[in-house]
Amino acid sequence: MFVLILKIVLTVVTLLILTYTVRHYRFTLNRLFGKQRHPYINIDAAVWPSVTVIVAAHNEEAVIEHSLQALLEVHYPPEKFKILVVNDRSTDGTREIVDGFCTRFPGLVTAFHRSVGQPGKAAALKDASQYINSEIIIVFDADYIPGQGLIKQLAAPFFDPEVGLVMGRVVPLNTGRNLLTRLLDIERAGGYQVDQQARMNLNLVPQYGGTVGGVRIAALESVGGWLDDTLAEDTDLTYRAILKGWKSVYQNRSECYEEVPENWPVRIRQIKRWAKGHNQSLYRYSWKCLVNRNISLHEKTDGLLLLGVHLMAPVILIGWILAIILFFLGNDNIIYGSIAFMAMAAFGTIGNFAAFFEIGSAVYLDRGKNRIRLLPFNLFSFLISTVTVSTATISQIVDRSEKSKLWEKTPRFREKGFIMGVPA
Amino acid sequence: MWPIIFCLFVVFLFVLPLLPGLVELRFATDTKPLSVIQEYNTDITYFAKGFKTYLEKNFISFFSAEQKLNVPIQQGILRDNTNFQIIRNRTIPVFNLQEISRAKTDWLIIADSALILPGQIFFQKEIYSRNSISAGENSQFRALLAEENITLGKGCSILRWVHSGGSLFVDPNCNLYGRASAGSSITLSKRCVFERLHAPKIMFGKSQPVAAGRKKIHELLKVTTIPNVKDQYTRRWLIDGDIEIPENSFFDGDLIASRNVVIGAGSHIRGSIKSNNDLQLQNNVQVDGSVVSTGNLYIGNNCNLSGPVIAEDTIFIETGSTVGTETAQTTVSGLKIHIASGVVVFGSVWAEESARVAS
Numbered sequence: 001m002f003v004l005i006l007k008i009v010l011t012v013v014t015l016l017i018l019t020y021t022v023r024h025y026r027f028t029l030n031r032l033f034g035k036q037r038h039p040y041i042n043i044d045a046a047v048w049p050s051v052t053v054i055v056a057a058h059n060e061e062a063v064i065e066h067s068l069q070a071l072l073e074v075h076y077p078p079e080k081f082k083i084l085v086v087n088d089r090s091t092d093g094t095r096e097i098v099d100g101f102c103t104r105f106p107g108l109v110t111a112f113h114r115s116v117g118q119p120g121k122a123a124a125l126k127d128a129s130q131y132i133n134s135e136i137i138i139v140f141d142a143d144y145i146p147g148q149g150l151i152k153q154l155a156a157p158f159f160d161p162e163v164g165l166v167m168g169r170v171v172p173l174n175t176g177r178n179l180l181t182r183l184l185d186i187e188r189a190g191g192y193q194v195d196q197q198a199r200m201n202l203n204l205v206p207q208y209g210g211t212v213g214g215v216r217i218a219a220l221e222s223v224g225g226w227l228d229d230t231l232a233e234d235t236d237l238t239y240r241a242i243l244k245g246w247k248s249v250y251q252n253r254s255e256c257y258e259e260v261p262e263n264w265p266v267r268i269r270q271i272k273r274w275a276k277g278h279n280q281s282l283y284r285y286s287w288k289c290l291v292n293r294n295i296s297l298h299e300k301t302d303g304l305l306l307l308g309v310h311l312m313a314p315v316i317l318i319g320w321i322l323a324i325i326l327f328f329l330g331n332d333n334i335i336y337g338s339i340a341f342m343a344m345a346a347f348g349t350i351g352n353f354a355a356f357f358e359i360g361s362a363v364y365l366d367r368g369k370n371r372i373r374l375l376p377f378n379l380f381s382f383l384i385s386t387v388t389v390s391t392a393t394i395s396q397i398v399d400r401s402e403k404s405k406l407w408e409k410t411p412r413f414r415e416k417g418f419i420m421g422v423p424a
Numbered sequence: 425m426w427p428i429i430f431c432l433f434v435v436f437l438f439v440l441p442l443l444p445g446l447v448e449l450r451f452a453t454d455t456k457p458l459s460v461i462q463e464y465n466t467d468i469t470y471f472a473k474g475f476k477t478y479l480e481k482n483f484i485s486f487f488s489a490e491q492k493l494n495v496p497i498q499q500g501i502l503r504d505n506t507n508f509q510i511i512r513n514r515t516i517p518v519f520n521l522q523e524i525s526r527a528k529t530d531w532l533i534i535a536d537s538a539l540i541l542p543g544q545i546f547f548q549k550e551i552y553s554r555n556s557i558s559a560g561e562n563s564q565f566r567a568l569l570a571e572e573n574i575t576l577g578k579g580c581s582i583l584r585w586v587h588s589g590g591s592l593f594v595d596p597n598c599n600l601y602g603r604a605s606a607g608s609s610i611t612l613s614k615r616c617v618f619e620r621l622h623a624p625k626i627m628f629g630k631s632q633p634v635a636a637g638r639k640k641i642h643e644l645l646k647v648t649t650i651p652n653v654k655d656q657y658t659r660r661w662l663i664d665g666d667i668e669i670p671e672n673s674f675f676d677g678d679l680i681a682s683r684n685v686v687i688g689a690g691s692h693i694r695g696s697i698k699s700n701n702d703l704q705l706q707n708n709v710q711v712d713g714s715v716v717s718t719g720n721l722y723i724g725n726n727c728n729l730s731g732p733v734i735a736e737d738t739i740f741i742e743t744g745s746t747v748g749t750e751t752a753q754t755t756v757s758g759l760k761i762h763i764a765s766g767v768v769v770f771g772s773v774w775a776e777e778s779a780r781v782a783s
Contacts, residue, residue, distance in 0.1 A: 038776075039718075039736050042757040044466040045622065045748075045771035046732050075465040149465035159714040159732045161660060161678035161696040176455030185457070222657040245655045245662045245680075255460040294654055294662070370454035373444035 003329055006322055013319035020312060023305055024354030027198035028361045037201045041253050043156040050080045050134035051155055056121050056211075057085055060142035061093040063259065068101050068109065070145045076152060078108070084131060085111045088124040094142075121210070122233035126226035134217065141211040143259040145173065153254040154214045164219030164246025165238060167196065168212035168254035177262050182374055183381045184260040184267070189366055190359035196250040204302035205242055206250035210234030211258070219246045232277020235307075239285040242303060245294035261410060264384070270410050271385055272392040275310040279396055282307040313389035355382070468605045468622040468772070472569050472587035475550055479534060486510060486534060502532075506549065511535040516542070539570075543577060556590070574606075592623070614765060616781045622772040624753065628781050629765025633726065633744045638710065644674035644692055654682075659695055669693070671706070678713065687711075689724070703735070707742075721758065731755060731771070741767050 053071055057064055064085070071083050083105075085098045101109045112128045125139070138154050140146065150168065157166045169192045175185040199206045208215070210233060220226070223240040230236040238248055261267040289295070289303045356375060363372045448454065464470070480487050482502055497518050498510040509517055509531040515538055523529045523545075532549040533539070539553040543560025550567040551557065557570040561577035567584040568574055574588040578595040585603040586592065592606040600618040604610065609625040612618065647669060655662040659677045667681040671688035678695040679685065685699035689706035696713030697703065703717035707724040714732045715721065721735035726744035731754030733739065733747055739758035741747070743766040748754035753771030761779035773779060 037736065039716075039734055039757075042620075042772075042774040042776070043732050043734070043755045044468065044774070045753040045755050047730075047752045047754065070462070075467075145462070147460060147462040147464060152466060156732075159696070159734065160698055160716045161714070162662075162680045162698045162700075162716075171458050171460055173457050175457045176452065179449060182449075182455065189458070218658060218660065222660075244657075255458075257457065257460060366458055368454065368458075370448050373448040375445070376441040377445050 003326070006326055006329075010319060010322040010326060013315055013322065016312065016315055017319060020305065020309075021354045024358050026202075028194055028354075028358045030198045030201055031194045031365065032361055034198075034201055036197070038251070038253060040157040040160065040249070041153065041251060043159065044152070046156070046159065048077055048080050048152065049136050049155055049158055050082075051076065051136045051138055051151060051214075052082045052084050052132050052134040053151065054125065054128065054132075054137050054139045055083065055085045055142055056088065056124060056139065057090060057094050057098070057142040058088045058124075059090045059092045059094060061090075061097060063143040064094055065097055066145055067140060067142050068098075070147070071140075072105065072108070073148055074146060074151045075148050076155075080134075081108070081151070082134065083109045084128060085109065086124045086128045087111055087113045088121070089115055089119065118228050120228065120231070122226050122230050122236070123228035125233065126228045129220075129225060132217065136214055136216055137220075138214040139211055140256070141258070144170075144211060145257045146212075147256070150212075150254055150256055153251055154212070157249045157251065158214065158216055160247070160249075162245075162247045163249055164216050164222075164241040164244075165208040165248035166214040167206055167208050167248065167250045168256055169193070169196070169250075169252050170209065170212055170258050171255050172260040173257040174259050174262065179374075179377065180264060180267060180381075181260050181262055182371065183378055186359050186363055186368070186371055186374065187378065187381065188260070189362035189368070190355070192250075193252065193362035193365050194358045197252045199302060200250040200252070202302075203296075203298065205238070205299055205306060206248050207306060208234050208238045208241075208248050212254070212256040216246070219244070222246075230277060230280055231273055232281060235278055235281040236284070239281055239289065239303065239307070242295055242299065243285065243288055243292050266411055268384070268388050271388045275313070275389040275392040276396050278307070278310040279393055282311060310389050311393065313386045314393050316386055317390050468603050468620065469587055471567070471585045471603065472605070475552070475567065475569055479552055483508075483510070483534060486536070499531075506532050508532040508534065511537070511539065513537055515540045519545075538572075557588075561595075612781050614781055614783050618773075618775070618779050620772070620774045621769075624750065624770060626769045626771075626773060628763045628767045628769075631743070631766040633746050633766060633768055638692070638708065638728075639672060639690060641674050641692060644672050644690075645670060647673045647675040650679075667699075684719075685717075705729075729754075732757065734758070738762065743767065746770070 055067055087094055087098055095113060098111045102111050112131055114124055114127055117123055117127055136155055136158055138151060154166050154168055157163045170188060172181065172185045172188055175181050196206050219241050223244050226233055227236055241248065261270055286304055286307050289300055356378060359378060360372060360375055496512055496514050501507055507530055511517055511533065517531065517533050519529055527544055528546045528548065530548040534552045536554045538555040539557045541557065541559045541563060544562050546564040548566055551565065553570040556572040556574065557568055558575045559577055559580050562579040564581045564583065568582065568586040571589040573590040574586060575593045576595060576598050579597045581599040582604065583601050586600065588606040590606065591608045592604060592610045594612045594616055596613040596615050598616045600616065603620050604618060606623040608623065609627065610621055610623040611627045614629060650661055650663055650667060652664040653661060654664045661677050661679055663681045666683045667679055667685045669675060669687045669691050672690040673688060674692045676694045679693065680698045681700060683701045685697055685703045687693060687705045687709050690708045692710045694712045697711060698716040700718050702719040703715065704722045705724055705727050708726045709724065710728045712730050715729055717735040720737045721739045723741045723745050725742045729747045730752065731747050733756045735758040738760040739756060741763045743764045746768045747756055748770035750770055755772040755774060756769055757774045759776045761773060761775045762782060763779065764782045
C-alpha cells in the first residue's frame with residue numbers, strides 16, 4: 001500500500017514535470033521556427049502619451065547617477081516626460097545625488113524621499129502614486145541604464161487600448177565578472193529571448209517584470225493600484241491586470257542593461273525573494289485565474305503554469321527522492337516497472353534539459369559565440385536554485401509571520417569610475 | 425582495482441561535457457555583454473547622419489567654407505580604399521568606358537551642386553549632393569543623400585537608404601528597400617514598392633484627398649450600449665466577440681473586440697479601436713485615436729484617422745484617406761501594406777515585409 005501511494009505520487013510529479021517540459025519545448029521551438037510578433041516596435045512617429053519614469057531607489061549611491069544621466073539623454077517629447085525618483089529610506093548618499101539632479105533639472109527630475117512607512121518597492125510605488133499625473137509610468141530599478149530610444153519603444157504598445165502592461169528585455173552588463181555573472185547572462189537570455197518572446201508570439205501571458213516595464217495608469221487604477229503587502233509587485237500586478245482583461249506585452253527589442261548579482265549569497269537571497277513573491281501570487285490568483293471569463297483557455301493554462309513555476313522546485317526534489325526510494329524498495333511488476341523506468345530515463349535525458357535547450361537556443365538567437373560552452377555549468381546553478389526555491393517555499397509555509405515577508409534589497413556591485421560603454 | 429577504474433571513468437564522463445566550459449572560463453573569450461546600442465533612437469535618418477559625419481571627417485576641405493577649389497572633377501582613394509569623385513560646378517559625374525560597358529560604378533560621389541545621374545547604372549557606393557539629385561530611369565543606388573530635393577526616375581531601386589533634406593519624388597515602378605525619408609515631403613507614384621518611409625507629409629499617387637463633407641456629431645446616431653460587454657472601465661469597452669457599429673454613428677470611448685470589428689460608413693469614433701482579428705473601417709469613417717488589429721485592417725475611402733494605425737497582417741488603405749495631420753504626425757505599421765493613389769500619411773509608413781502603391 002505504501003509503495004502504491006509512492007508510485008501514485010511519483011506519477012503525478014512526473015506528469016507535472018512533463019507538462020513543464022512540453023511547455024519549455026513549445027516555447028523554444030516557437031521562438032526558433034514560429035512567427036515572431038513585434039507589432040508595436042515600428043511606431044516611430046506619434047502624438048506620444050505623457051510618461052513618468054519612476055526610478056525605484058534604496059541605497060543606490062553606486063549606480064543611480066548613471067541611470068539618471070542615461071534617462072536625461074533619452075529621446076522623448078520634453079513636455080510629455082518626467083523622471084520621479086522614489087528614494088525609499090536610503091541611508092547612504094542617494095538622497096544627495098538625487099537632490100543634485102533635481103536642482104540641475106527642475107521640473108524634469110523630481111524626488112519623493114520616503115522615510116517612513118512599510119519597506120519594499122511595492123509600498124514605495126504605492127506611496128509615490130499621488131505624485132503621478134501622466135498616462136503611463138515606466139519603472140526602472142536604479143542600476144538600469146536605458147538607451148536613447150527605449151522610452152518611446154516602451155510607450156508605443158500603449159497606443160493599443162487593450163494593453164495595460166509592457167515589458168522590455170533585461171540585458172546583464174557586468175557579465176564578465178565571474179562564473180555566476182556569466183551563467184546569469186545566459187539564463188536571462190533564455191528567460192527573455194525565448195520564454196517571454198514565445199509567450200508574446202503565442203498570445204499568452206508575458207510577465208511584467210517590475211523594471212524596464214510600463215504600466216498604463218488607467219489599468220493600474222482599474223485593479224486598485226499597487227498592493228503593498230506583496231513581495232513581487234510585478235507578478236501581482238500582471239495577474240490582477242490580466243484578470244481584469246488588460247493585455248501584457250513583451251518587447252524583445254526594447255533592451256536595457258542591468259547589473260546582476262556577483263556572488264552566490266546575494267543571488268540566493270534574490271531567488272528566495274522572487275520565489276516567495278511568486279508563491280504569494282500563486283496562492284492569491286490561481287483560482288481566480290481558473291474561473292475568470294476575461295481570459296482565454298490558452299492564457300489561463302499559461303498563467304497557471306507561470307504561477308506554479310517556483311512550486312516546481314520542491315516538486316522536482318520530491319520526485320527525485322521518491323524515485324530513489326522506489327528504486328531501493330524494488331518493484332514486483334516488471335511491465336509497470338519497465339514503463340516507469342523508461343519514462344524516468346526519458347525524462348532524465350530529455351525532459352530535465354528542456355530548460356537548457358531554451359538557454360542554448362537563446363544564446364544562438366543572440367549570436368553568442370563561446371559563451372554557449374558554459375551551458376553545462378547551468379546544471380549546478382539549476383541545483384542551487386532548486387534547493388533555494390524549495391527552502392524558501394517550505395519556510396513560507398511553515399513561518400507565516402511578518403518577518404518572512406520583509407523585503408530584502410539586492411546589493412549593488414558597480415565600482416567607482418564606471419564609464420558607460422566600457423563593460424565590466 | 426576495478427571499482428577505482430569504474431569511479432574514475434564515471435568522473436571522466438561527468439567532467440567531459442564541462443571541459444569546453446572550463447576552457448572558456450580559463451581564457452574568457454566571450455565575456456562582453458550583449459550589444460545594446462545606447463544611441464539607437466528609432467530615428468530614420470540614423471544612417472544618413474552617420475554618412476554625413478563620415479563625409480565631414482574625410483572631406484574636410486569640401487565642407488569648409490573657406491577652401492573652395494575650382495577643379496570641376498577631383499578623384500582619389502580614401503584610407504579605407506574607397507574611390508571617390510568630388511564634383512564642383514557641374515552636374516554629371518565622370519565614368520570610364522569599362523564602367524559604362526558594365527553599367528556599374530563604385531565611385532563615392534559627392535557634389536556641391538545639383539547632380540544629374542544617368543539611368544541604367546548600378547551605383548555601388550553612396551552619393552551625396554549639397555544641392556539636389558535627379559536620377560535617370562532604371563538605375564540602382566546603394567544610398568542617396570541630398571540637402572535639397574531628390575527625384576528618382578521610373579524603375580529605380582534604392583538598396584539601403586535615401587534621404588532628402590527637401591522633397592523626395594519617386595516615379596512609377598521604383599523599389600525603395602530599406603529607409604526613405606525627407607525633411608519636407610515624399611511623393612510616391614503608382615506601383616512603387618517600399619519598406620519604411622518618413623516625412624512630415626507622404627503622398628501616394630498624384631491625386632490628393634478631398635476633405636469629405638462629414639456630418640457633425642449631433643447629426644450622428646450616438647451609440648451608448650454595445651452587446652456582450654465583458655468589462656467596462658472609464659473609456660474602455662471590452663467586448664466578447666465581434667463589434668459592429670452602424671453607419672453614421674458616434675461612439676465616445678475605446679473599443680476592444682475579442683474578434684472582428686466593423687465600423688459603419690460615416691461613423692465617428694472618439695477614441696481608439698482594437699480588434700483581435702480583422703478590422704474594417706467603411707468609407708468616411710473618422711477615428712480620433714489609434715486603430716489596432718491583430719489580423720487584416722481594411723480602411724475604406726475618405727477615412728480620417730489620427731493614428732497610429734497598426735496591423736499584424738495586411739493593411740489596405742483606399743483612396744482619399746488621410747492618417748495623421750500636419751501638426752500631429754503618426755505611424756502606419758503592418759506586415760504588408762497596400763495603399764491606393766490619393767492617400768496621404770503625415771509621419772511614417774513602415775511595413776515589416778513590403779508595401780506597395782496600387783496601380
